[in-house]
Amino acid sequence: MKSSKKRNSAKKAQEKQKNILEILKGHGAKIYRDLDDGQFPKFSIPSRSVSNIVYDKELRQYILGNTASVRSSRNSSQLRSFTQLMWLAFFANRLSQEKKSSTLRDVYYSSQAFAIEFDDQSESDNIIVDLEAVLSKPREDFHIFPEERSSIFGDLNIEYTIPGYEGKTMNLSNHPDGYAIGPSLTTSELLDTSAEIVIAIEKGGLFTRFVEEQVDKKFKAIIINTGGQAPRSTRTLLKRIHDEMSLPVIVLTDGDVYGEHIAMVIKSGSANAAHLRELTVPDAKWVGVWATDIEKFKLPTIPMTESDIKRCHDLKNDPRYADGIWKKELEVFLRIKRKAELEAFSKYGLTNITDKYLPQKLELAKSL
């Protein structure tokens, strides 16, 4: 049973790899043909302008509409960025062929070896997003990974697929500082787990507290530190654990509008990644710290700043905040105009959050 699953998943990873290589080759072949025929080659890129980002109620996330722009090598003002995109496709192909991983910054510097100029990293970052949109694949699929690292801890067995580690397995509760969520982890096969829930927590400090207090054992949980806004690799991993291991995901953040939105991004993605579909956990639940908790648990608070309040008003216009707990908590934040951090529970003792607050919230989550 176990071995068949293993073989199965290894095959899946290979297929995915083959798939991306084929798509890339297809684009290359088309451009080759155009050049040979004396035609100016072009890319069709789905538009990421605000007017083309729409909220899809069924998918429960933002997606791109039907507008696409053409980047043609005929147009001299687009020639440079066309060449950059062409190079990136070529570079992504090399990375995937050689199973090497790269970062955004890496890409920026690698370009210089091929006489491709980027004015700065933000220009190369943009081209990477262009390629994501052209391929409809996240950049992790063509081996470009973000540099932000978050971490994971808990009883989860994985098997590496990256070159040099193929077949090697690991239990993610072996190291109490947790494991960094990087390319090797996001591409590894998820084998098995005894956990029954995933707790995503906004802050590193609380992550350490949770490990110390053995939250993983007491509540049969996998603990993930998102390090603020969850990076895409973390969101990918969250989705995979949820989908492949059938584990529910709950999110615990600071009691402010930014915390609420961190949970929302895990649940339904960001407008920035509207061209991608595999980054969301629509069933994820935000369990706290809620605005109502601030009053209920009499937490020490700090006043909201101007920008906090402005952010509240911005989010009120977001269709995802139109109902339910999202709407209700936003309104309470706006009413009390105060916020509280996760650490605020330390007022009642260092373990108050794990002993008292967490159990209550886990119980509540079942009914959400």
Added chain:
Amino acid sequence: MSLLKEKFNQISPSEFFYSNRDLAGFSNPTRSLYTAVREFVENALDACDQKGILPNIHLTIKPVEQDKSDPRAYILTVKDNGPGMEAKHVPLAFGTVLYGSKFGLKQARGMFGLGATMAILYGQITTNKPVVVKSCVDGKTQDEFELLLDIQKNKPVILKHNTRPASRKGLSVSICLEGDYSKAGTKIRDYVYETSLITPYATITFDDPKGQKFHHAKFVSDIPPPPTIIRPHPHGIDVERIRRMILESQFEIPTIDDKMIEKVRKDLGLSKKNLGFTVIMQKARKKWKHLSRQVRVVVALMSFLKMDFERLSKIKIEDIDVPNRKLHYWDFGDSQSKTVEMESESQYYKQLTNTVQGEPLNTFLTKRFQRVGPTTAVKFATFAGFKPEKRMGTMTNQELVKLSESLQKFEDFMSPDPSCLAPLGEGPLEKGIKKFFNPDFTAVVQRPASAYSGFPFVIEMGIAYGGDIKPGGPHVYRYANRIPLLYDEGSDVVLKVVNETDWGRYKVKGEPPFIIVSHICSTRIPYKTAGKENVADRPEIERELRLALQYLSRKLSAYMSKKGQAEMAKKRANLYAKYVPLISQFCTELAGKKKEPNYKQMLEEGMRVEKQ
């Protein structure tokens, strides 16, 4: 306690300028050296211009003691090839303030030769050395003077005067003054350089204190037509000026002595016999048209006195009472005062009235102002509320003020006559700009004459781009009446107009290599200060400057877009040549091919696309 006595002293013009020398640009050794150079060079150029001589000016500045440090005494010499100055005028011209030949109304660099005298004065007070003037008017003998100014009396003191043979006409002025060449040097060199740009027909040589020689040879051999002296325009006049003009128009009753009687007799063509009163009158009536004014007046007096020459020599006219038509005279024979009546219908009465009360207003206007005809004169009189026949001599102070104000306000006068202006001309200006800057693009324009407050002016302007011009432009070269203006740039009207221009609109961007040469010609440049460095922003002048600059900027803009298109096409062709091979290389590997596609065809098409 002693009584405080206030003393009221009349001060001489020399004294006035001595105590106000800052106003004239002699505030410190640096500025003074520069100003002195300017004044003498400009006088030399003006002298040559007036006589239509191609100027050849030699400027020398030498320190008195080589090893002293600045500020120190310098000997400044300016020598020209102009007409020279008659020996009898030299002491007054160089030894008094406000003596000069340039009082007429026409364009000249300087106004009254005031600045040169100021420089001499400054030299004298800082070094106590005389000015040395050498003048040769006939090309044979040269008069040499050493002069000092008596400041309190405004009179020259001649220390030395001698004569020696010479071979060339011209004037040389040499003064000793305290100056700071290490600081003023840049400005003086700039001044000489910029002067030669706006005076392309002049050769200017400058020997500087460090032994360097700056030689700017003429590159145009035609002098622009010299300006003519003209009568004033009604708009450019004030009460004081009218008063002086009326004085000029009035004639005094000539003294009737033997000499005068002899002249009248001769002019009437009478022999010494048969000099009866009736004969004289008959002859006079016949010859009236050919008689001079003085003679007419004598004849008119005789007609009322009914006297012949014999009797006329024995009386003296005391008063001509025009309103009461009475003529009073003193008879030497009886030693008493006598009176005769004058008939108002007589033509002789009119003659006397003219003499005593001045011209009628309409004649005054047509004769003494530029571009005023009889019709305009009558129209103006109605406008101002005077009878056209109103005698100028009978105007009261109040009436004069009213007349002056009306002259300013009346709008139907023709615009001022620009024939008194001497712009350089588009041709020489363009030639100068091309020679000095070797630019890629040049455009020049001379605006039609315009006027402010009755003073005519003409704007000439040139613009040049690229070539030897340094980036960081626009660099503005300002000129007024062929004088370069180097100081106080910030508050100048030309700078104001240039700075208010949005160069982006004319496709001039970044740190462009371009220059603007602006030349304002006028009978009176509205300088902000006596130092002649910046021009005030009169709306009329500002408008003309703006129009000139806009015209040139449009030309520049056309040039820039042509240049831009050519550059762009080249740039695009380069883009294809650069990127297409890269695209080819990447897609070959991506498509898993060995041989690169044939993209040559596409590159060629790329060029074609751009050409369309």
